[in-house]
Ligand SMILES: Cc1cc2nc3c(=O)[nH]c(=O)nc-3n(C[C@H](O)[C@H](O)[C@H](O)COP(=O)(O)O)c2cc1C
């Protein structure tokens with residue numbers, strides 16, 4: 001079976017693709033792997049409708065999620081596959097420009113991409129520009145990427161206009177995660193997408209790192225494939241810092257696949273599976289992550305800037321000085337109120353994360369005694 | 378299809394002085410930092426003039442009254 005990783009990254013001529021390739025994407029039900037699991041075909045159609053040979057493809061390799069490594073591993077191991085996906089998108093959507101938007105600290109990945117690019121054809125090379133995504137959490141959001149490429153400021157802007165309406169240089173723009181583009185490339189080559197996902201196993205795991213698993217693989221199986229947990233987990237964070245905590249018994253049998261996650265009210269997000277060992281304090285861990293997320297607000301929208309800071313402060317008070325019912329009640333309310341009240345989904349992601357903490361660690365939050373703060377996220 | 382309106386706030390522009398909540402408390406309340414929380418859904422017809430006032434009086438023109446097309 002074709003897979004993303006563990007296969008030689010050979011350079012082959014691009015397979016022929018036409019406008020009907022979008023139908024093939026639609027049939028494959030491919031969904032974006034950057035976190036939002038948005039249907040790829042719908043996004044391509046929106047750009048295709050508006051492109052007059054001027055569309056722009058932004059290859060999103062920002063990977064700012066602190067625990068995620070899968071995009072970097074993919075760009076390092078299969079740069080040609082990612083480039084194939086980008087050039088296929090450029091052909092189908094009649095684009096004039098492909099922009100590699102790669103995290104400024106991801107040197108190995110960027111070098112591998114540049115090396116692969118250097119032996120591509122002259123017309124392909126001429127299409128490509130390379131841009132270093134600032135190492136900030138929101139810089140990977142698509143509106144922030146476009147803002148950065150247009151004006152050098154990596155903060156989100158209001159939508160609409162959506163990138164497919166007015167993106168880089170005002171042109172219809174496709175922003176697509178690198179893993180998504182690799183799937184597109186294999187679909188064009190083989191007629192099917194590998195039913196696999198890249199996940200990053202992190203936290204209390206013996207061999208943390210990136211794994212390519214079949215979509216039906218359960219979290220328990222993935223953990224075992226990486227040598228198992230270092231100790232019994234207290235909970236598992238699925239989907240990174242915008243994700244949800246899940247009790248280990250429930251998480252163990254969950255399939256690593258967007259649709260089945262959704263049926264459980266969860267999301268695979270950017271594919272991070274983080275194990276919190278029982279010896280770590282969930283309240284301190286939650287407070288550290290909330291402080292990080294509050295600090296990563298781009299400080300443009302009041303409810304996000306003040307709301308996340310207040311949530312992080314309340315959480316930190318409980319971590320440092322012990323539980324108190326007022327902060328708990330306020331956190332519950334704020335976590336609902338800040339949602340949908342930012343220009344981007346940063347407050348939504350942070351609030352959902354916090355709500356899942358308050359739910360799964362309800363007992364720890366209610367009975368927490370003053371601690372020294374654990375190490376930061 | 379009937380003509381209907383809903384309120385939206387430009388979250389980047391809004392600087393949270395809360396004037397809108399004074400003008401239209403039926404649909405806008407403020408959070409603990411003075412930023413508006415809008416009631417979801419369509420603006421009832423009898424409140425449309427007041428909503429229009431809130432749009433016009435917002436000091437940074439952050440509020441808009443947008444047409445929605447909700448099938449009845
Ligand atoms: C705060 C924030 C940060 C994001 N960071 C990334 C990122 O680092 N890499 C990424 O591919 N997508 C990121 N996204 C998602 C992008 O906005 C966008 O949905 C994605 O790149 C589209 O590609 P996909 O449909 O292939 O997933 C982020 C979204 C938000 C709201």
Ligand code: SF4
Pocket residue numbers: 138155156157296297298299300301302304305341342343344345346347388
């Ligand atoms: S919601 Fe937060 S992160 Fe997003 S644009 Fe507004 S202030 Fe920035």
Ligand code: SF4
Pocket residue numbers: 386390391392393394395396397398411412413434435436437438439440
């Ligand atoms: S009046 Fe305008 S600036 Fe003031 S809170 Fe309302 S929307 Fe924001």
